[in-house]
Amino acid sequence: MSGSRPLRGGCQCGRNRYIIAIPENGIKDAQVLFNTEPQHQIPLATPLAAYIRVPLSWYHSSTYAFFPDETHTMIRRVYSHPSQDYSKRHFCGFCGTPLSYWSEEPRSEAEFINLTLGSLLREDIRDLEDMGLIPEDEGSPPKSEAAPATPTRRSAIQQSFGVPWFDGLIEGSRLGSMRRSYGAKRSRDGQTSIEWDIVEYSENGGGEMDQDEPEAEVSTQLGKRKLRDHEV
Structure with missing residues (x-):
């Protein structure tokens, strides 16, 4: 599926939308990550933080105002924790949907962005396995044999x-x-x-x-x- 239609995502209210444009044969540079560290659990309010990590150049976002007095900065809000000023979290200023996590520590991470897996469109989340982003567990039995x-x-x-x-x-x-x-x-x-x-x-x-x-x-x-x- 690499090089085909982009992955799509956004917030619940629809004011924030983004696409992940995957270049031909570039899928190897994307990763699906699960994190249980408190610095990711707490902001997302979940015991299991789930992201898709992609090169920053693949990520293209836009905001849509529903009323004339809504500005870009009101719709796409940014938060940096005082103890983690090297990182930024983006979320919707209206519906509150967490959208992304970006960090420049270590420096190599500045070229990537972590997008919350739950903000992807449902049908695109299902496609991640077909794209080869979900590694198979060799030790697990086939699904047909599972209890x-x-x-x-x-x-x-x-x-x-x-x-x-x-x-x-x-x-x-x-x-x-x-x-x-x-x-x-x-x-x-x-x-x-x-x-x-x-x-x-x-x-x-x-x-x-x-x-x-x-x-x-x-x-x-x-x-x-x-x-x-x-x-x-």
Whole structure:
């Protein structure tokens, strides 16, 4: 796929958009990276920071104002942490989507930019495996031989990301033992409502729920848990 259409990305509201123009036979200079260091976890608010690292010359961005008083600097915001003034993070000033990380330390990194994997268009994320950017794990069994996942213990990332190659990376790992539950409850008088978002981790990767856990109804399609007999 190198030399064909560029990879596309942007923020949630659509004011920031970018393309990654990959030259013919240049795919070897791109990398998909996963980082668990705090300096990347905290700004992205995720335990697993995911980027596509490409030469800076491949990256072309633009901003689109939805109203006359919106300026380029309002739309594409830049942040540098005081202790990391050698780096810059770009994000949307309206919807808050993290877009990129650039650093000039070490100096060789100044020629590259790290774009958040989640800001790519979904269909382009799926193409990364076909482009050869996702290394295969030689020690893992073929997908057809892998044990099926237990529906009620599916990974939070599997449920929300929905990309087959990403599911394969986390299968059997500690991240594969996580699940996420969403829910909402409104009081009988309609004046009070509660919403919750719970991430759970199981050491054994699945199995029965703890005996002390409240009785719950789990939806295997949406990953939602609705607590019974609970009133506000």
